[in-house]
Amino acid sequence: MTKAMTGAKMVVQALVDQGVDVVFGYPGGAVLPIYDEIFQQNHIQHVLVRHEQGAVHAAEGYARSTGKLGVALVTSGPGATNAVTGLTDALLDSIPILVLTGQVPTFMIGSDAFQEADTVGITRPCTKHNWLVKDTDDLARTIHEACHVATAGRPGPVLVDIPKDVQFATGTYTTKQARKSHYSPQVKGDITSITDLVKAMETAKRPLFYTGGGVVNSGDAATQLLRELVAATNFPITSTLMGLGCYPASGDNWLGMLGMHGLYEANMAMHDCDLMINIGARFDDRITGVIEKFSPHSKKAHIDIDPSSINKVIQVDIPIVGDIAHVLEDLLKVWKSRGRKTNAEGVSKWWDQINTWRSIDCLKFTQTGKIIKPQYALSRLEELTKKYDRYITTEVGQHQMWAAQYLGFENPNRWMTSGGLGTMGYGTPASIGVQMAHRESLVINVAGEASWLMNMQEMGTAMQYKLPVKQFILNNERLGMVRQWQELLHGERYSSSWSESLPDFVKLAEAFGAKGIICSDPDDLDDAIMEMITYDGPVIFDCLVEKHENCFPMIPSGKAHNDMILGENADTANAIQGAGGALV
DSSP, X not given: XXXXXXXXXXXXXXXXXXXXXXXXXXXXXXXXXXXXXXXXXXXXXXXXXXXHHHHHHHHHHHHHHHSSOEEEEEOSTHHHHHTHHHHHHHHHXXXXXXXXXEEOOGGGTXXXXXXXXXXXXXXXXXXXXXXXXXXXXXXXXXXXXXXXXXXXXXXXXXXXXXXXXXXXXXXEEEOGGGOOOSOOOOOSOOHHHHHHHHHHHXXXXXXXXXXXXXXXXXXXXXXXXXXXXXXXXXXXXXXXXXXXXXXXXXXXXXXXXXXXXXXXXXXXXXXXXXXXXXXXXXXXXXXXXXXXGSSTXXXXXXXXXXXXXXXXXXXXXXXXXXXXXXXXXXXXXXXXXXXXOOOHHHHHHHHHHHHHHHTTOTTOOOXXXXXXXXHHHHHHHHHHHTXXXXXXXXXXXXXXXXXXXXXXXXXXXXXXXXXXXXXXXXXXXXXXXXHHHOTTSEEEEEEEHHHHGGGGGGHHHHHHTTOOOEEEEEEOSBOHHHHHHHHHHSTTOOOSOBOSOOOOHHHHHHHHTSEEEEEOOGGGHHHHHHHHHHSSSOEEEEEEBOTTOOOOSBOOTTOOTTOOBOSTTHHHHHHHHHTTOSOO
């Protein structure tokens, strides 16, 4: 079906046809025709953010928490360049978002017109694909294509740049059903390779599932199949930062997160395993550390829908290109048809070793005195909120790692954080996107005071749209992770790693019209957290914590997974290792 309409109306109609119900944006001259059409309809709600970076992060939070496409709308020039950080963040973390940008009229492109920028050129390296539409007749088809590219295969950000004259002109609207795409990613894995992996699973003595955000992106079917596979084989499972929740934190086979600040047992298992099965992770350097020392004793399998990710960082023995859900379905079928075999004796001994590592309790801490330890703050937050319909976002830094360590996630899409890019300022707008998608849920942004200040203006968005997001700030008056690295790696030379001028967060909250809470005494913490949870509106919680606490475990630069710095239990770990605690 085709229909004549203006380009601006096409944009709105295409988004409606794609099932979009929320758009995060900020108006400007080059997108005013689109905003005029948004004003005249009731299908899509527009959320006015306070900064274009906030719009893209909010779209990311919406997408990550729902599994649906997130959409942002910004103007030309600085509107588009302000979106670049969010686009790059979404590219590295495989988040499906569509960013629509205004552009100067086609006849002015290249003339250095007011608020002109080469948006397609600037965003080419940080999008999955982008388009500049110069003909109104191409606009609807391009938006439909963009939505398909963003969500198909390995998800990611796309951008459509729309000149102002294209928005004003009348053209022919093409329906979603009329779209034909040349982009068709491979979803079914090679059955011979899958059979090879099953054969390796049947004989492995020290197997390990290493899972990532690809499991989450593949949807509920992938999550359920993964859980079935773990239960059937009794293999241990660990995850990257982005994969938390694909296997329940309360599950018997869960080893916790691995990597630079991963758990001792997860990292030791990665180092000593003889079969490592990577499911939807990309061998990020925060996980691998020094490549030459990474999992040196294992046969390696890698399941990923993105063929460019396979053998990009780590050479693997069994590569399988395909969608996680499809591959796991076939993997289970083949494994069952071959008799559901595992090396039960070997796996039992492997669990004995893993339980020895677990006994170290690498996240143990001691809360003494009247200063709140950040670990204690997050353990109490976990205990008091875990029974709620809860979604967590974070900023970036020590607090992010502590949140990953001490908060448990039973299901996917409940944990939104900036993994690959490590974007400070991500969490507050992301929490707004999550709360827009889940109006009745408890949404908490775990933050550090330095990260939180980077996009604090989005509290205005939370107030305008009555979004009761909770900003839980671990305030150590330091750039905590920077300070930790300076202590451990740079001779305790604390160069520019603290701020001498921080706001009164309670007064700041009140200035926005939100509720402000401050807590500095561990004895008062539970009551303060419950006050935050039960308040029916946005909250800024200023939790004053120990200023010089370090985040452990930690794999230092240049070290292997079995060479971690531990906190209070370093002596216990050393004793176990000294007694021959490792298998290889």
